[in-house]
Amino acid sequence: MSPEAPTPPPPHRHLSRRSLLRTGTAAAIGLGLGTAATGCGFTSAGVAAQEADDEPIEMKIDGDLVYFNWADFVDPAVFAGFEKEYGVKVVQSNFDSMEGMVAKLNAGNRYDIVFPTAKWAQRLVQGHRLRRIDRTRLRNADAVFGAYDYFSDPWYDPGSEHTLPFTMYKTGIGWRKDKIGDSLSGSWEDLWSSRVKGRVFVLDDRDEVLGLAALKLGLAVSTSDPGDLGDITDTLRSLRPNLRGFSSDSYNNLLTGNAVMTQAWSGDMAAMLNQAKDPSVFGFEVAKEGAPINSDCYAIPSDAPHPGTAMMFIDYMLRPENARRNIEYIGYPMPVAGTEDTYAALVEPFPMCVVGADELRDELYFRNSDAGGERARDAAWTRVKAG
Structure with a gap:
């Protein structure tokens, strides 16, 4: 089969390079x-x-x-x-x-x-x-x-x-210092802070979201154990009062003020530095419980x-x-x-x-599971997004 026609690079690099990434x-x-x-x-x-x-x-x-x-x-x-x-x-x-x-x-x-x-x-x-x-x-x-x-x-x-x-790359937490201060506690628990009620985004990515809760609970980042997934689902449901949405366009959410805190890929936070008028307004931390x-x-x-x-x-x-x-x-x-x-x-x-x-x-690293494990993780992700 002949190669596809060339796709020219975008004229401006204003979007997250993984803003379209989804794991449905x-x-x-x-x-x-x-x-x-x-x-x-x-x-x-x-x-x-x-x-x-x-x-x-x-x-x-x-x-x-x-x-x-x-x-x-x-x-x-x-x-x-x-x-x-x-x-x-x-x-x-x-x-x-x-x-x-x-x-x-x-x-x-x-x-x-x-x-x-x-x-x-x-x-x-x-x-x-x-x-x-x-x-x-x-x-x-x-x-x-x-x-x-x-x-x-x-x-x-x-x-x-x-x-x-x-x-x-690794995954951590980005935040706006002008809204909630210069420093966080250094834990995934920061996403549950009362200071950010209704103003948090997490990535629209199954492994990343299940993984942050797994690390917060001291579990394997790619666990497919039913008991673990039940605990992970419960933990993420408790984040709902703080959660504004699921989005992999992490740095644009911070730049526009749509989020004051977001789960973010390290590379996208670095890319944000090209767009931020004042980088000192923003921060990025890696949780002490571990970063994927x-x-x-x-x-x-x-x-x-x-x-x-x-x-x-x-x-x-x-x-x-x-x-x-x-x-x-x-x-x-x-x-x-x-x-x-x-x-x-x-x-x-x-x-x-x-x-x-x-x-x-x-x-x-996020690892592959067998068919049953993948179905169990998909079911957990569905429950998390359904609230």
Whole structure:
């Protein structure tokens, strides 16, 4: 199938990069999950694709780059530099959810590079939908693996054989200091404060909302135990007096005053600094009970038409100078050695946005459950949103 027509980047970066992210119940139920070892709702990759998975990809330009990612997640100047250096075009398409990404793959759309989150990367790997990446062929791979040991053998891709990390981020609480003061207690309990009655938003995201309550209660962030989910549901129902709504457009809610406190992704809070007239009005904290951690990944689909170009693009993005430029554009840290000071300077007003190598821990990542576990989490999410 021919690649889709390019999607031009937006002229102004005024929306949250994940403002369209949703994890609805129907989408999760529709995955048809069996166990974590199944294809997890993906159509069969076929024998030929599985055999191709084991073939090493040659580092060479073999066509234009057909790129599929969240909108506005690579600086257009970085794209332009890649195109000029290698004499190719970047053909862009965008998704607005992981479910949307998978639907396109299942429909037969072919891309050279995709960017799944960690739990979706695991599903793609186990569904034999990704090419193997020999990282010894990447000239700049040591910029990741030499500084961030966690990604050498992540739970979602053992041996990091099919992915490399693209971004990393965590979830915390953003608030308006001009409305409720300069500091919070440093706990998820702050969302329940009487000072913010009717003025709190949480993310419109199943895992994030169930996860914050799980951490508040000292439970596993991805628990699917019925008793745990009952406690989580009760806890979140008790938040209703403070809750104004569910929205993943966290920083715009703060900027407009629609919220005085919100659950927020660290990268979106960093991006807000580009829009805030006075950043000192805002704050961001990470709860002492724990903050969910996540990663987006570089991955090459098993049927990629130009896998060599995809390898060249990954290597290009791993150059510290390109990673630094992209970090300043998207507001999310990239685990590339030599970029840490760039991100720290970018988020100086919100130092808790920084994701250190020591914060990357298995138990803080959202994990895949079996079919029963996914249904139980979907049912809990439905009860939470119904009030």
